[in-house]
Amino acid sequence: MRFFARLGVSMLMVLALVSGALAAEEIKIGHSVSLTGGASMWGQSEKLALDLLVKRINAQGGVLGRKIRLISYDNRNDPVESVNVARRLIDDRVVAIIGPAQSGNAIATAPVVERAGIPMVVTTATNPYVTIDKRTGKTRAFVFRPCFIDPFQGTVAARFAYRDLKARTAAILYDVGSDYGQWLARYFEEAFAKEGGKVVAKEAFRTDELDYRAQMGKIRSVKPDVIFIPTSQKEAAMAAKQARDMGIRSTLLGTDNWGSPDIIDLGGNAVHGSYFVNLTDLSDPDIKGFVAEYRRAYGADPVLPNPVMAQDALLLIVNAIKAAKGTDGDKMVRAMENTRNLKVTSGTLTIDPKTHDPLDKPAVIQRVDVKARSFQFVKKFDPKGR
Secondary structure, eight states: OHHHHHHHHHHHHHHHHHHHHHHHSOEEEEEEEOOSSTTHHHHHHHHHHHHHHHHHHHHTTOBTTBOEEEEEEEOTTOHHHHHHHHHHHHHTTOSEEEOOOSHHHHHHHHHHHHHHTOOEEOSSOOOGGGTBOTTTOOBOTTEEOSSOOHHHHHHHHHHIIIIISOOOEEEEEEETTOHHHHHHHHHHHHHHHHHTOEEEEEEEEOTTOOOOHHHHHHHHHHOOSEEEOOSOHHHHHHHHHHHHHTTOOOEEEEOGGGOSTHHHHHHGGGGTTOEEEESOOTTOGGGHHHHHHHHHHHSSOOOSSHHHHHHHHHHHHHHHHHHHTSOOHHHHHHHHHTOOSEEETTEEEOBOTTTSSBSSOOEEEEEEETTTTEEEEEEEEOTTOO
């Protein structure tokens, strides 16, 4: 009897040790991010912001008594490499993936995480078909986002042009090879027409093309009040310089891809006084604490909006793990769908369970000030049109 009693005690001790080890096991969260290439400025800032938040969460005891470990891989802002990164992170046994930031990369990655049953929360991927399967029209079960989507962004740009800038005619210059550019051009055109304005020219170029003088010649002939350019900061800067060199004085209007100091370095005086839509602003009271923490840690400002959205993504994942009382993918998804008024870095976050997009996510308008080498806050729009 004593032998069996000792055996029972030994087994209990082993079970206790195993349970303790499991409790102490790190929670691995993946991060698919552009650390090199044209989007690296945002990607690097995104990773730094996540490192800060992971450190803070772990210092406060982690999640369910377990530390978080962030595993970040460079997707080089490439759809094929983004898929490879997702597969690598799945092999690493992460419980969720943050990113990618770019819509094309996120759309390419979505089927991979869906098959694996691992939640993915993108950061700034704004195309509607990130969370919606274009072929079926159904919401992707495992894909979420904390940022607004392009129909709203295009509408905000159109409303600002018509209501605030008093523009009645507009031209559009966009990348025909980019889902981001194509869809935003469409959403802006529809919203501007609904406001009462008219798009008098719509000119396209191909990805990596940087000579827009032919397109600008056609735009110059119709003298639009504004030119909407939903492109990256590099393309926007080149387009602005060529427009000004050709004598075009129309107000230039862009989207969240403009939100990089590169646009000032590349565009110079040609972009001064231009406006663009963004997810947040350094002067936004909701992110004041984050900006101060980032500056203390790194001696520089975060390159918005990616760092803020990346922290929102991680907080959504952490909240889901707590609500699910573990890292089961299906339970985490249900918890994410039921997220209401979660305190995140950008403010609060409520997820629409039908689309996996945020509800009532505002947008800001920023003005490029080349002299101050900064972006000035102009106003905020919310989805209700205020």
